[in-house]
Amino acid sequence: xxxxxxxxxxxxxxxAGGGQDTATEAFVTHRNLLFTVAYELLGxxxxxxxxxxxxxxxxxxxxxxxxxxxxxxxxRIATRQALGRLxxxxxxKESYVGPWLPEPLLTAPDVAEDVELADSVSxxxxxxxxxxxxxxxxxxVLREVFDLSYDEIAEAVGKNPAAVRQIAHRxxxxxxxxxxxxxxxPDETRDALEAFRRAVVTGDLQRLLDVLAPDVVLLTDxxxxxxxxxxxxxxxxxVAELLGRINAVATxxxxxxxxxxxxxxxVDGEVDTVMAIRVEDGLITGLYAVxxxxxxxxxxxxxxxxx
Numbered sequence: 001x002x003x004x005x006x007x008x009x010x011x012x013x014x015x016a017g018g019g020q021d022t023a024t025e026a027f028v029t030h031r032n033l034l035f036t037v038a039y040e041l042l043g044x045x046x047x048x049x050x051x052x053x054x055x056x057x058x059x060x061x062x063x064x065x066x067x068x069x070x071x072x073x074x075x076r077i078a079t080r081q082a083l084g085r086l087x088x089x090x091x092x093k094e095s096y097v098g099p100w101l102p103e104p105l106l107t108a109p110d111v112a113e114d115v116e117l118a119d120s121v122s123x124x125x126x127x128x129x130x131x132x133x134x135x136x137x138x139x140x141v142l143r144e145v146f147d148l149s150y151d152e153i154a155e156a157v158g159k160n161p162a163a164v165r166q167i168a169h170r171x172x173x174x175x176x177x178x179x180x181x182x183x184x185x186p187d188e189t190r191d192a193l194e195a196f197r198r199a200v201v202t203g204d205l206q207r208l209l210d211v212l213a214p215d216v217v218l219l220t221d222x223x224x225x226x227x228x229x230x231x232x233x234x235x236x237x238x239v240a241e242l243l244g245r246i247n248a249v250a251t252x253x254x255x256x257x258x259x260x261x262x263x264x265x266x267v268d269g270e271v272d273t274v275m276a277i278r279v280e281d282g283l284i285t286g287l288y289a290v291x292x293x294x295x296x297x298x299x300x301x302x303x304x305x306x307x
Contacts, residue, residue, distance in 0.1 A: 023059060026059075026070040026071075026074065033074075033306045034078045035048050035304075036117075036121075041134075041137060042089060043130065045105060051081045051085060052078070055074065058081075072155075076155050076156040086137070097223060098223070098230040099228075099229075102126040102290075104290050104295065105257065105303040106299045106301065106302050107257065107259050107302060108256070112259050118259030119183060119259075123276040124180050136167055139153055139157060153168075180280060186261060188282065192279045193254070195207070196263075197252050197263060203244060209240050211284055215285070216235070217234050218287040220289040220291060222291045226293065227291075228289070239287065250267050250273075257299065258276065262274060262275060262277070263275045273291045274290045275290075
């Protein structure tokens with residue numbers, strides 16, 4: 001229950017009769033899956049939690065005798081709620097101050113062990129999915145990440161299976177043309193990140209230049225609340241000069257964020273920035289620095305993601 005006495009998605013209110021009834025048990029069983037679906041569609045943990053609440057309220061009114069597959073039915077409800085929210089979120093992003101980045105999540109080691117899941121929730125991949133339309137994004141996520149059938153996806157997005165196949169084909173091609181080239185091993189990412197961290201901590205500009213690709217791009221999301229670049233910062237020299245000032249005021253701590261090695265930057269002990277990277281051919285080609293305070297609460301505790 002929240003402070004207003006309303007049921008929340010974390011603690012569904014049992015139906016009359018008490019105890020963990022069938023509806024509650026099913027929701028709790030699939031809760032982490034539903035959160036992951038909503039998060040991959042929205043890129044926002046706060047919005048994903050709202051989707052879970054809406055999903056629970058709708059699920060609580062369903063006649064379970066008519067439900068053949070509870071998992072698929074719950075995913076369908078969550079997808080429909082997320083799609084509606086995704087369209088309104090798109091309008092909010094149009095007025096967002098500076099680059100918009102997904103809300104970072106502190107994740108457990110088991111997320112990294114699921115290579116496909118970790119790839120799908122990486123900062124780089126979530127930004128690629130931002131270039132899809134809402135329905136295309138839903139179809140892509142449900143098919144490529146969660147392996148739902150075309151019939152199940154059709155029910156979730158309100159299209160017929162033939163149309164869903166066409167949408168899936170277009171979305172797959174769109175993502176393939178924009179996603180990072182090939183999967184990078186966690187060890188390779190970790191090595192590049194550690195080299196980057198050492199260079200920043202020691203203020204070694206040359207060492208920093210050595211780990212950055214010549215055309216590296218730095219995106220900083222301050223949401224208009226804290227200081228951040230309002231446009232992408234491009235080029236190793238410019239990025240290195242900007243990041244070289246961090247060591248004077250901050251400490252950098254390795255962490256597992258969105259299934260990948262990342263850094264949590266603290267100032268006076270408080271989380272100031274979460275920095276994720278994209279690595280290609282051993283060099284950092286993308287840096288994603290989330291500074292908007294509204295997006296940093298999830299790096300204080302692990303979030304469970306599931307397929």
